[in-house]
Amino acid sequence: MHIRKPPPPCILLNNVSCMRNxxxxxxxxxVSVHDGSALVLSGANGSGKTTFLRMLAGFSRPSAGEILWNGHDITSPGVYQQYKLQLNWLSLKDAIKSKFTVLENVQWYEVLEGKDGKASLPALEFMGLGRLANDKPRMLSMGQRKRLQLARLLAIGRPIWLLDEPSVALDQEGVQLLEYIISKHRKEGGIVFATTHTPIEIEDAMYLRLPQRFPRRKTLVDLLD
Ligand SMILES: Nc1ncnc2c1ncn2[C@@H]1O[C@H](COP(=O)(O)OP(=O)(O)OP(=O)(O)O)[C@@H](O)[C@H]1O
Structure with missing residues (x-):
């Protein structure tokens, strides 16, 4: 009888450590993550959530262990060239260009991707920014800037999303839209890594709480208790 082996995880972190400074x-x-999965990272300020994403993005190298993508080490140059094309990184620095319109700020990335730019307006409309498409980004509130970043995720359409605190500044509807697009992306086989301090509802997600790095000192909050 032929027994089928389970597929290898798309991304495998094997005993990984990371140093900074x-x-x-x-x-x-x-951690092992298969297509269609999500990993939610939580932990105190400074516990290493962004560092975790930076490592997955290839901006920081593991000081020990290995990160495998479909069985290949992402730090090997040939592999990284392919791997980085799978990634879509959403960070607190929103990389919104002030000279471009809201629409151009999405289209620019879509065209860089070799696409025709036609997915950008529908993505903005979906995120509730359609009527602001021709405005300059200085007209946007913080939450609207975050929605613009999410519209980019939709328009670019890469499979591995690295989301650093994606719900920050979003209102309740914005968080629901975020949850919806994460769920849709996963149904299409995409992978999501997200850091958060606030609960985001992600069905069947794996959760990793990073430990506090130093013994916690008393803060004003303790003194008030
Ligand atoms: N550029 C840097 N160089 C050296 N160390 C850094 C750098 N940026 C952050 N660190 C250190 O790395 C540790 C982890 O930072 P990181 O940003 O990954 O934490 P975090 O869990 O994302 O925090 P937060 O919840 O505040 O966003 C912190 O102790 C921080 O001081």
């Missing part, structure tokens, strides 16, 4: 920020992380 001569300090170990992440220690012995083991």
């Amino acid at each position: 001569a300090q170990t920020i992440l220690r012995n992380i083991n």
Whole structure:
């Protein structure tokens, strides 16, 4: 009888540690993520959530262990050239260009992707920014800027989303839209890594809470208790 092997995880972190500035920020992380999965990272300020995403993006190298994408080490140059084309990174720095209109700020990325730019307006409309498409981004509120970043995710359409605090500044409807697009992306086989301090509803997600790095000192909050 032929027994089918389960597929290897798309992304595997094998005993990964990461140092920054001569300090170990992440220690012995083991995670395996298959197509269609989500991993939600939580933890105190400074616990290493952004560092985790930076490592997945290839901006920081593991100081020990390995990160495998479909079985290949992402730090090997030939692999990284392919791997980075799978990634869509949403960070707190929104990379919105003030000289471009709202629409151009999405289209620019879509065209860089080799696409015709036609997905940008529908993506903005979906995120509730259609009527602001021809305005300059200085007209946008913080939450609207975050919606613009999410419209980029939709228009570019890469499979692995690295989302650093995607719900920050979003109103309730914005969070629902975020949850919806994450769910849709996963149904299409995409992978989502998201850091958060606030609950986001992601069905069947894996959760990883990073430990506090230093013994916690008393803060004003403790003194008020
Ligand atoms: N550019 C840097 N160089 C060296 N160390 C850094 C750098 N940026 C951050 N760190 C350190 O790395 C540690 C983890 O930071 P990181 O930004 O990953 O935490 P985080 O969990 O995302 O925090 P937050 O919840 O505040 O966003 C912190 O102790 C921080 O001081």
